[in-house]
Amino acid sequence: MTRALHTDRLILRRPNGSDAAATTAFYQTERAQYVGGNVPEFRAFSNFCALLGHWEVRGYGLWAVTTKTSDDIIGLVGPHHPQGWPESEIGWLMFDGSEGRGYAAEAAKAAITDARTRLGWTDIVHYIAPQNARSITLAERLGARHDPNATVPKPEDPCLVYRQPVEAS
């Protein structure tokens, strides 16, 4: 049983079938275009299947983020490392209506700390689409700096790599 992470306002828990409808809906929106979304329903569903499978294969994955007042998912934040990716990422996707309250930053800080202490991650990056200004701002707020020399997961569709300082938490 994977433990959950608790922050002041949020709970980060392993995603499950109760998160399917909201997550699949999010992946179909235009807002999801920089995080593998803005895709048809079948692809959105497959994305969520893969996210659940990532947990099985790796033993960790993106956490479902909820507030402490409801178990409804409001976003996904956490460690993500498909085979073939050059480095270990902490990623985030916040669903419609959950932005602008600092939730992503609060969840990402908890996920980074957990990845360092429990998974033993030292090098942590954030892969961000160049047009995704909000995520760039968040990465900088979290203390990450753009690393122009890092290898990107998809050279044919390059993203920006933001790197956490090795000692920070």
Next chain:
Amino acid sequence: MNPARTLQTPRLQLRLPVARDLPVYTAFATSARAKTVGGPFETAQAFDKLAAMIGHWELRGWGRYVIELDGRAIGHCGPLDTFGGTPEMTWTLWDATAMGQGFATEAVQEVIRHLFDDCGWSDVKICIDPANDASHRMAQRIGAQAINVPGPARWPEAKTYTLTRKAA
């Protein structure tokens, strides 16, 4: 009943996909042989596809089995439902040396028998690349009827068959 998590045929064991299948599945999915199933794929895509097979079981309570021959994973087969509607029966042999010996037919016929007879499913559809002659022959062998409808949204050019309980 809900579909079983393991099935057995005279020569094969069927079980859920797991993390240790990743190297063998990736070798297939990134190879030229994956052309008939929309590939070849990048290494990270292969990871996502196997992970999605695993996650599908968690969401639906059923999904695609890995086919084992003497403890060695040689392919996968089983039903897939990415967004509602009639489930799609799929099969793929990962290992080229396992082809031509009736393994895919043996595995698929057992899954179909189980879904129809034990679980009460009424029908499945089958979607095949127009150029995949071996799979077209197999679809006909197991009693599937070609129907003149487009393939699924992810694969509109696929040729579609239907297989119903009484035809199987």
